[in-house]
């Protein structure tokens with residue numbers, strides 16, 4: 001695992017965006033695995049800024065998102081479909097037909113998971129997967145549990161995730177209880193993985209992810225086994241790491 005420590009959120013966002021830019025410049029038809037949550041918003045802002053300056057071209061890029069709440073429509077402003085549009089897609093020259101997000105309105109979980117597994121497979125592999133880190137160590141919506149799920153599945157969100165995401169909803173009862181998420185096996189199959197982490201609140205979990213045992217109870221710890229992971233963490237998030 002490669003750790004890049006940055007002085008603050010802005011620095012983290014710029015460095016992460018630089019890594020994504022390099023990927024798109026070197027391989028214009030890259031398959032990017034994208035993430036939601038508050039952490040990558042700054043990274044997306046930099047990519048938009050550089051696109052607007054004429055430094056980046058997304059016309060051949062294809063994307064596949066990690067997850068989506070089950071039960072939310074695309075128009076719901078808390079859906080990850082809405083998030084991706086607002087925070088990235090509508091500002092750049094990406095072809096929306098080349099973007100993929102699980103369909104939160106599909107009630108038949110098996111049908112949606114099979115469909116999304118097929119989408120991921122047909123893309124021929126993810127070149128770079130961007131990840132945020134949940135407070136409980138989740139990646140995508142792969143919550144702590146006793147096994148690593150390989151493929152797309154429907155998860156019951158843990159209380160800790162519901163509490164953490166309640167800040168985005170009017171009231172906690174509005175937070176969906178279920179979500180579709182790419183599996184750990186699919187994340188681990190990406191050629192490169194880029195994790196963005198910031199803030200004191202993530203320091204303890206980041207230490208477990210990097211320095212603790214690999215266990216499905218800390219889902220992101222599996223990244224210790226990935227051959228090409230870069231973690232871009234600000235000083236606060238990296239503050240408990242034993243850096244050699």
Ligand SMILES: O=P(O)(O)OC[C@H]1O[C@](O)(CO)[C@@H](O)[C@@H]1O
Pocket residue numbers: 035036037038039040131132133134135139140141161165
């Ligand atoms: O960046 P945040 O808002 O702390 O969220 C961390 C993680 O939690 C999620 O938002 C899901 O709860 C992920 O999409 C994200 O990677």
